[in-house]
Amino acid sequence: MTTDSIDGPHPIARRGLMLILSSPSGAGKTTISRALLKSDGNITMSISVTTRPPRPGEEHGKDYFFITEAEYHRMVKAGELLEHARVFDNFYGTPRAYVEKQLVEGHDVLFDIDWQGTQQLKASAGGDVVSVFVLPPSIEELEKRLRGRAQDSEDVVRKRMSRASHEMSHWPEYDYVVVNRTVEQSIAQVNSVLVAERLRQRRRAPGLVAFVNSMRGET
Numbered sequence: 001m002t003t004d005s006i007d008g009p010h011p012i013a014r015r016g017l018m019l020i021l022s023s024p025s026g027a028g029k030t031t032i033s034r035a036l037l038k039s040d041g042n043i044t045m046s047i048s049v050t051t052r053p054p055r056p057g058e059e060h061g062k063d064y065f066f067i068t069e070a071e072y073h074r075m076v077k078a079g080e081l082l083e084h085a086r087v088f089d090n091f092y093g094t095p096r097a098y099v100e101k102q103l104v105e106g107h108d109v110l111f112d113i114d115w116q117g118t119q120q121l122k123a124s125a126g127g128d129v130v131s132v133f134v135l136p137p138s139i140e141e142l143e144k145r146l147r148g149r150a151q152d153s154e155d156v157v158r159k160r161m162s163r164a165s166h167e168m169s170h171w172p173e174y175d176y177v178v179v180n181r182t183v184e185q186s187i188a189q190v191n192s193v194l195v196a197e198r199l200r201q202r203r204r205a206p207g208l209v210a211f212v213n214s215m216r217g218e219t
């Protein structure tokens with residue numbers, strides 16, 4: 001376990017947390033994640049594996065690890081994925097080793113995964129999980145954003161729009177809900193969640209025991 005800057009120059013060791021951001025495709029969660037990663041030195045992104053082909057501009061090892069179905073099934077069987085799910089027509093999963101190492105070292109990990117993966121992580125690692133659902137400001141805006149992206153065919157856009165209402169029905173399963181009216185406000189709100197969750201006593205207990213004992217003259 002290491003430390004971060006929430007206590008200023010004398011940080012107290014804590015375990016990392018798992019911050020999940022879920023939303024229907026196009027609600028703006030990627031923009032929020034990028035801003036968070038840029039502004040906060042103690043959170044890293046969990047890079048998923050997927051069997052879907054890369055979109056223009058996407059990089060292997062940065063956006064996803066693009067793998068074959070055979071490799072995906074091998075990883076599932078070998079227990080190398082912390083959670084995995086079929087989303088649309090493709091398979092996705094979270095590599096286990098990276099996440100576990102980060103948490104033990106006291107680093108927080110950010111996840112861009114769907115409600116199925118969130119349910120699995122809550123079941124297997126509930127105490128470490130903080131989940132945030134990002135809603136679009138309106139269905140019209142969601143459609144506009146999906147079309148503005150211009151990377152998917154009309155068929156895919158239509159399919160995603162019909163999935164959006166189903167995905168949005170899962171908001172009550174999340175700890176926090178952010179309505180993405182402006183990117184700045186949403187980033188500030190997710191950041192507030194992160195700051196508060198880092199201060200939870202159960203995450204900090206090991207470091208706090210030593211800290212308080214030292215103030216009380218005990219070892």
Ligand code: 5GP
Pocket residue numbers: 022023024025048049052083084085087092093094112113114115116117118
């Ligand atoms: P896209 O193909 O547009 O990048 O992602 C489609 C959906 O898959 C998004 O809702 C995204 O959050 C979800 N997703 C991406 N990676 C994972 C993963 O590792 N596990 C799960 N359960 N969902 C994922």
